[in-house]
Amino acid sequence: TQLLEQSPQFLSIQEGENLTVYCNSSSVFSSLQWYRQEPGEGPVLLVTVVTGGEVKKLKRLTFQFGDARKDSSLHITAAQPGDTGLYLCAGGLLNWGTSYGKLTFGQGTILTVHP
């Protein structure tokens, strides 16, 4: 069974602060996806990283995939109250064809940004 350990589980910060969420595994993934989920809604995809060492930026959000494709991080610069939500990482197995697109999810990080 492949596991993804996500940390921290809870994060409460003030507006303007920076933060990093980590996603770690002992398994290799072909891709790592980050989702954001708001109360009462389904997860919404933020980004997919597929290459070891890859860095992607989405406005104030920076996503990194580890060189060995076993870990990933999400860094938010100058957090805003609108960033509040549940952040989930999810790993895709090495072969989409044989894995049928199944994802392994981390436990999630509940982020609260106070004005």
Added chain:
Amino acid sequence: DAGITQSPRHKVTETGTPVTLRCHQTENHRYMYWYRQDPGHGLRLIHYSYGVKDTDKGEVSDGYSVSRSKTEDFLLTLESATSSQTSVYFCAIRSKGTAGNTIYFGEGSWLTVV
């Protein structure tokens, strides 16, 4: 929005009763999934489908069955609901686009078993 509709969105049922959740998609996607979400566990895969009448078990399939008689509908059935099946259930589809394979989720079905 990947054209996914889940029904019912909210349901309260009694222990021992059967429950069926429906996932309907309008974009002819081949792959469909049912996940459940519980605090501290993220999302866990219950069952998935890779075509009409082609389904398989995920990591938490005990107590659940699925059916896919047509491309657009993927049904999740709890034959005899238990309190441990109180959860939020999400249907998802796999879309193959220019950015590669992407999983899109429905808005969820809240199930309470009392």
